[in-house]
Amino acid sequence: xxxxxxxxxxxxxxxxxxxxxxxxxxxxxxxxxxxxxxxxxxxxxxxxxxxxxxxxxxxxxxxxxxxxxxxxxxxxxxxxxxxxxxxxxxxxxxxxxxxxxxxxxxxxxxxxxxxxxxxxxxxxxxxxxxxxxxxxxxxxxxxxxxxxxxxxxxxxxxxxxxxxxxxxxxxxxxxxxxxxxxxxxxxxxxxxxxxxxxxxxxxxxxxxxxxxxxxxxxxxxxxxxxxxxxxxxxxxxxxxxxxxxxxxxxxxxxxxxxxxxxx
Amino acid sequence: xxxxxxxxxxxxxxxxxxxxxxxxxxxxxxxxxxxxxxxxxxxxxxxxxxxxxxxxxxxxxxxxxxxxxxxxxxxxxxxxxxxxxxxxxxxxxxxxxxxxxxxxxxxxxxxxxxxxxxxxxxxxxxxxxxxxxxxxxxxxxxxxxxxxxxxxxxxxxxxxxxxxxxxxxxxxxxxxx
Numbered sequence: 001x002x003x004x005x006x007x008x009x010x011x012x013x014x015x016x017x018x019x020x021x022x023x024x025x026x027x028x029x030x031x032x033x034x035x036x037x038x039x040x041x042x043x044x045x046x047x048x049x050x051x052x053x054x055x056x057x058x059x060x061x062x063x064x065x066x067x068x069x070x071x072x073x074x075x076x077x078x079x080x081x082x083x084x085x086x087x088x089x090x091x092x093x094x095x096x097x098x099x100x101x102x103x104x105x106x107x108x109x110x111x112x113x114x115x116x117x118x119x120x121x122x123x124x125x126x127x128x129x130x131x132x133x134x135x136x137x138x139x140x141x142x143x144x145x146x147x148x149x150x151x152x153x154x155x156x157x158x159x160x161x162x163x164x165x166x167x168x169x170x171x172x173x174x175x176x177x178x179x180x181x182x183x184x185x186x187x188x189x190x191x192x193x194x195x196x197x198x199x200x201x202x203x204x205x206x207x208x209x210x211x212x213x214x215x216x217x218x219x220x221x222x223x224x225x226x227x228x229x230x231x232x233x234x235x236x237x238x239x240x241x242x243x244x245x246x247x248x249x250x251x252x253x254x255x256x257x258x259x260x261x262x263x
Numbered sequence: 264x265x266x267x268x269x270x271x272x273x274x275x276x277x278x279x280x281x282x283x284x285x286x287x288x289x290x291x292x293x294x295x296x297x298x299x300x301x302x303x304x305x306x307x308x309x310x311x312x313x314x315x316x317x318x319x320x321x322x323x324x325x326x327x328x329x330x331x332x333x334x335x336x337x338x339x340x341x342x343x344x345x346x347x348x349x350x351x352x353x354x355x356x357x358x359x360x361x362x363x364x365x366x367x368x369x370x371x372x373x374x375x376x377x378x379x380x381x382x383x384x385x386x387x388x389x390x391x392x393x394x395x396x397x398x399x400x401x402x403x404x405x406x407x408x409x410x411x412x413x414x415x416x417x418x419x420x421x422x423x424x425x426x427x428x429x430x431x432x433x434x435x436x437x438x439x440x
Contacts, residue, residue: 054289
């Protein structure tokens with residue numbers, strides 16, 4: 001907005017200078033100029049206007065705006081994105097380097113797109129930013145170039161991510177009711193077997209879990225789960241997980257690694 | 264041909280004061296526009312989109328040809344501004360960059376001056392020209408510091424036949440008085 005205004009001012013100043021040069025080269029009666037501010041015919045207005053014209057491009061009004069920082073907005077959509085490139089911008093703030101993270105966003109509906117995310121990353125956070133790492137992002141469908149990190153602890157984001165998983169088929173349709181409105185109980189993994197199915201970079205595992213709600217007899221259930229490669233280490237035999245099920249159908253279970261509350 | 268060149272060169276030389284400032288302040292910004300790298304965030308985004316085989320969701324800033332053309336235009340403007348600044352500087356320190364040529368090749372006529380800022384003379388074809396004579400870079404030759412045309416005294420003006428905007432005031436007759 002301000003950038004466009006300054007560009008317009010620059011163009012007006014350019015036009016003024018061009019007319020000034022043309023009048024100087026072709027003018028027959030140079031005492032009467034068509035230009036504003038050119039009253040007494042001295043070169044002082046041209047000097048000031050020329051200096052202003054010269055300084056404006058130094059403010060970077062012609063450099064591409066870049067994605068900038070996104071402020072969260074109400075109509076933002078949430079999706080999971082995969083890191084495809086990480087570039088250092090060369091800027092550091094308080095010794096923390098700034099990076100441009102390019103992500104491939106897979107929205108719940110519509111085509112994939114590439115978005116950009118500029119942020120500061122401390123060296124210890126940097127190890128988690130490998131190519132292919134999943135990130136929850138918020139984006140606007142109007143201006144998808146710049147995306148922002150979505151806070152995974154925000155309930156609205158959790159709900160959106162859950163909707164995204166359901167839309168992408170990462171949660172078995174039979175488990176959806178248990179996952180969205182079930183009871184959460186601690187469970188332990190009894191057996192793990194990959195099924196060989198892959199979706200959105202996640203692998204499906206067939207699990208047998210022992211569900212042991214407090215004060216009840218434990219029972220076993222069979223289920224499947226899509227997990228990112230990074231999470232598979234937490235889904236080994238004996239790993240404690242959380243199971244979600246509905247009271248009337250305790251054999252249909254959805255597994256989560258972190259405790260999820262029903263949104 | 265030479266007349267045309269000197270007519271063009273005469274403009275920055277006769278507006279030396281303004282030109283030096285414009286070149287001094289403008290060249291940095293223009294150089295950024297003319298030689299600034301294309302390492303913008305958008306172009307990287309563009310490259311990755313092509314690599315991933317995805318169509319651009321928004322119209323990009325313009326095809327590369329346009330950016331290249333803009334760069335070339337700004338290079339020309341940069342060269343012109345820098346050259347004008349150099350000419351203006353020479354004129355300011357008293358080098359008769361164009362005045363000598365105009366004095367040697369100009370057509371002589373008589374004109375009047377108004378408070379030293381304006382020179383009025385009539386050319387061979389009968390057109391009356393009123394042209395600016397800058398205080399800092401006066402178009403006076405051979406003695407640029409000669410005081411000419413004070414009062415209503417007529418001055419001798421030499422102008423290039425094709426382009427009367429390129430003129431000098433001959434200081435020789437006035438230097439005696």
